Amino acid sequence: MKNRFTGCLLGLALGDALGAPFEGMPPGNHIPQCNGFLRYTDDTEMMINLSESILETGDISRQSIAEHFCSSLTPTRGYGPGTLKVLSLIKSGVPIEDATRKVFPDGSLGNGAAMRVAPLGLLYHWNERLLTDAVSRVSTVTHVHPVAIDGAMAIALTVGALLRETVTESLLEYLVARMQTNIMKQKLESISRLLSFDISKEQIIEELGHGVLTHESVPTAIYAFFRFGDDFMETMRFCIGLGGDTDTIAAMAGALTGVYLSDNGLPDECLEKLENYSRIKGLAERLYSLSLSMAG
Ligand code: AR6
Numbered sequence: 001m002k003n004r005f006t007g008c009l010l011g012l013a014l015g016d017a018l019g020a021p022f023e024g025m026p027p028g029n030h031i032p033q034c035n036g037f038l039r040y041t042d043d044t045e046m047m048i049n050l051s052e053s054i055l056e057t058g059d060i061s062r063q064s065i066a067e068h069f070c071s072s073l074t075p076t077r078g079y080g081p082g083t084l085k086v087l088s089l090i091k092s093g094v095p096i097e098d099a100t101r102k103v104f105p106d107g108s109l110g111n112g113a114a115m116r117v118a119p120l121g122l123l124y125h126w127n128e129r130l131l132t133d134a135v136s137r138v139s140t141v142t143h144v145h146p147v148a149i150d151g152a153m154a155i156a157l158t159v160g161a162l163l164r165e166t167v168t169e170s171l172l173e174y175l176v177a178r179m180q181t182n183i184m185k186q187k188l189e190s191i192s193r194l195l196s197f198d199i200s201k202e203q204i205i206e207e208l209g210h211g212v213l214t215h216e217s218v219p220t221a222i223y224a225f226f227r228f229g230d231d232f233m234e235t236m237r238f239c240i241g242l243g244g245d246t247d248t249i250a251a252m253a254g255a256l257t258g259v260y261l262s263d264n265g266l267p268d269e270c271l272e273k274l275e276n277y278s279r280i281k282g283l284a285e286r287l288y289s290l291s292l293s294m295a296g
């Protein structure tokens with residue numbers, strides 16, 4: 001179980017760092033490289049800040065999470081412009097509830113909530129109500145759009161379900177039943193059909209998307225896991241070959257593949273090059289201990 005916690009967070013960070021050099025490119029035969037330093041982006045930085053806040057307070061404190069997001073923010077890690085603005089408003093004293101609607105009145109539709117919530121699926125895998133409550137509270141520190149919250153739910157619920165049971169097609173039905181928005185329901189519902197035949201990158205991009213919006217990236221990452229999740233690097237090559245928001249799609253699929261395979265399934269030659277490898281591994285181990293003590 002502990003190795004699956006570390007596999008999840010290291011898989012997320014590795015996917016993020018492997019995808020980062022290809023962000024914004026058109027689809028192509030992009031090959032993820034582990035021959036140089038693997039620097040991660042905002043996805044992993046936010047996942048780390050969230051985990052550190054939880055371990056510090058032993059709880060989900062929105063105020064503490066917001067403070068960690070703001071005080072440990074590295075501007076050069078490629079944050080979405082909306083999230084940067086929301087965090088700078090919070091830092092200047094604007095209440096979270098107001099800040100999250102200043103850029104987009106209905107809230108951000110970006111995948112910035114989904115990319116960071118994998119630790120919540122780990123921590124609360126034993127209690128779905130606590131898990132969904134935590135996802136909702138953590139997402140809405142920056143992302144209040146219902147589609148963005150649904151995307152975060154889909155990722156964290158998948159992580160939780162993978163820790164509890166083996167993967168079956170019914171996992172997709174389980175996720176669909178928990179979506180609150182039609183677009184996320186429809187997209188996740190279509191994955192079973194798309195898995196039933198050989199399909200090109202271009203068709204996947206057309207059907208599921210490869211962009212920064214939640215409904216154009218979360219279903220794609222879940223599809224990638226179901227199709228290639230037995231092999232971490234195969235999952236990475238697929239996600240990165242799509243182009244577009246490569247780092248975040250690979251980060252989300254990396255978290256799912258990592259929890260499924262455990263850290264033994266991640267390539268050592270890449271982990272050796274990953275920025276802050278030991279720190280991320282340590283956070284996962286401490287979340288494992290916290291989860292055990294919470295579950296009693
Ligand atoms: N209406 C129209 N466009 C929107 C809306 C909306 N309601 N919400 C978001 N966008 P943002 P994130 C567009 O800035 O979700 C980084 O690379 C708009 O163009 O809230 O934290 C991360 O690694 C907006 O700037 O950021 C992720 O991959 C963009 O979506 C990615 O960016 C992203 O929303 C998203 O990060």
Ligand code: MG
Nearest residue numbers: 041042043247
């Ligand atoms: Mg990123």
